Amino acid sequence: MAGNTSNKQGSAVTAVNVAQIAGLNTLGISLARVDYAPYGQNPPHIHPRATEILTVLEGSLYVGFITSNPENKLFSKVLNKGDVFVFPQGLIHFQFNYGTNKAIAIAALSSKNPGVITIANTVFGSNPSISGDILAKAFQVDKKMKGERGL
Structure with a gap:
């Protein structure tokens, strides 16, 4: 089906x-x-x-x-x-x-x-969340950038 x-x-x-x-x-x-x-x-x-x-x-x-x-x-x-x-x-x-x-x-x-490990869900959906400072540095983006969930 x-x-x-x-x-x-x-x-x-x-x-x-x-x-x-x-x-x-x-x-x-x-x-x-x-x-x-x-x-x-x-x-x-x-x-x-x-x-x-x-x-x-x-x-x-x-x-x-x-x-x-x-x-x-x-x-x-x-x-x-x-x-x-x-x-x-x-x-x-x-x-x-x-x-x-x-x-x-x-x-x-x-x-x-x-x-199965879905990359975005794992990195951005962890509980507790990974620090925005760590994610911003890892993805080389400005921490002030915000998506649906934000950093």
Whole structure:
């Protein structure tokens, strides 16, 4: 079934891992269906315990991952129906539906419990909050800049 994409990201991830199917225990695999509204995205995130292979079932996606320090090189590509892309374990990656139609993808992951750490939610949504001074210095912005949540 299609996920509800009427949210700020315009995407829905429906996970199929050991939490949903106990029979996956010890098998080292899981899946996720990702639905994207037009211009929806699966924002930058990592899977600390799994490599991901993404297959586009419908629509087109701009996808990419960034290597780790010191290179921080972006590897990206536009994928169409039937195309496949691999995101190495632990690297920041994303998907964006740049089209005016919905898109659907299936992600296969090399762990029964791959985990997900969404970068912006983690950094800006921690409880307690990370000090605005630390965030301003890390992102090289003026602390006086304020977004929806502010620094």
